[in-house]
Amino acid sequence: MNRTKVDEFLCEALETERGGVKIYEAAMSCAQNVDLRKEWEKYLGETRRHEQILGEICTGFGLNPEKETSGRKIVRSHAEVLIKAMQTALGSGVRGQAEIVAAEAVATAELKDHMNWELIGEIAKKMEGDDAAVLKKAYDEVEDQEDRHFYHARGWARELWAVSLDIPAVIPPPEEKMNVKTGMGAVAAQASRKLM
């Protein structure tokens, strides 16, 4: 395993969580549905905790959590683009647009977050010693939450679009009702839409 790359990746994952906090803060001001706002409030809290965990991992591994890298800049710029899109939608005056743009922004950000934590789980398996135990413990705390963040955000984006297109929609999305936290669960939730 390339330890230098792993260390850089962990700092990028920290940057992803920081961007995630700002994305949820912006998304909250776009949410109209009460259940959606409540969910984003909860996930914002969890994302703040993930940011803290990754900050502690970086420091514990002897890294400078503020060290700038080209990868971090790219991660940061992704978050900035998503936040700008939400601000543009809020300013457009088109009814319901900002909420959909926000749901898509959250789903996009959570896909990256989800992939990061899957990789952190893989790194933990390959690493040895105390560092492996630290990563494994973090992964065990965060993994389920990240699964929910991604699958639930995607469900909201899909159903909000359905509402705006005036086609049958399930609000809150089946992912919520079925408490989806796996890829298979997400497939089952989507398949159940017809019944709901």
Ligand SMILES: [Fe+2]
């Ligand atoms: Fe997340």
